[in-house]
Amino acid sequence: MDELTGIGIRQLSYFAEVAEAGTVTAAAEQLHIAQPSLSQQIRALERRVGTPLFHRRPQGMELTDSGRVLLEGVQRAFAELTSAVAAARGLPRQALVGVCSGVPETVLRSAEAALHEHGPLHLSLERVSSQDQVGLLRRGDLAFGLLRLPVDRTALTVRVISDEPLGVVVGSAHRLAARTALTWDDLADQQLLWFPAGRAPGYASQVLAQLAEHGWSPVLVSVDHSSHTLFRHTLSGRSDLVALRPRHAVADDPGLAWRPVGPRAPRERLALTALRDGPWAKLIG
Structure with missing residues (x-):
């Protein structure tokens, strides 16, 4: 000492x-x-x-x-001290969880269940982009992150919660909605409804690189469509615009159609993360 x-x-x-x-x-x-x-x-x-x-x-x-x-x-020590004080009080530990946009309810519940495996926690959820979560986790400002991979895993523990193929989403009146499945050639004349890549640059780069490997390098229409209503509105009535999403993004929305595309569709992987040497890592390791 x-x-x-x-x-x-x-x-x-x-x-x-x-x-x-x-x-x-x-x-x-x-x-x-x-x-x-x-x-x-x-x-x-x-x-x-x-x-x-x-x-x-x-x-x-x-x-x-x-x-x-x-x-x-210092960050590790403060996090440990905060956890120890909460434990000494006999109260459920408080944990702030960053959640990226577009996480379905089923995945969110799976993440919460995983975090409660080792005992009661009081979880506070806050919407934070995948990119911003990485820095906040390393600084100790977040206990956990729920983000899209890939990210820089340096100093982080990662547990994949969801791994789903991406499919093509179109408005219900789009000509491709009549197909049961699509190939990459079917998308040659289509633009791609995209998100601001700064939210998850690793994921954006990976998906676009895979599309290029399949011979499709679409014009990107970048819109902040975190609202499902805005997402649907942007696609509706457009014959030259598609989106890429997992099946759960459409659910039973009658205004949209989801179709598998192949071969080798890109995948969306959502993961729980925590600081590797921090007090929370053992809950997801």
Whole structure:
């Protein structure tokens, strides 16, 4: 414990806030303390640790290699301490879960059941894109993520919850709706209703690469269609527009038709994730 002498929780929380904010000024505003006082605390921590934790750049504070190592340890320690305090109180642990858009109810229930396998949890669900979940998990701001693969798995534990083939979705009046199954040649003259790729860049790149391998490189119509009503409205009445979705995206909507496409249709994989060295990883490992 000698290594911790003179280092307090408040000092470590100040350090983590500066690392997150990127500048002492922004961190001081968040913490509601004076900037000179915060700078003194950071310098005192560096003296106690025995090495610089930040590079002081004109544009702000950048973590050194030592600073990144310390930040990872602080995040794990704070997460463990939060969990331990909740357990000591005898209350169900509180866990914030990021959920990407388009997750069906059946998959969401499967994810919740998996998380309750090791004991009671109080889960709070928050809509967060797959891309943003990765950073929030590593910083300890999320306990779990429910996201689309692939993502950068560095420092993460991943458990696949759903693995479904993508099919073609069209409006019910579209000429392709009369077919029972489709080939890639059937889509040659079709545009593709797509989502803002920044939400899940790994998934977007993978699917588009697979389409190109099948000889289809469609014009993309990018729309924020997280609402099913908007999704259906965009497809209806268009003879040159299709979407790619798992079967559950259509369900029993009479205004839409889902048709399998092949050969070798791309797949959508949804997974539970947690920080590998964090206190929650064992619940999905």
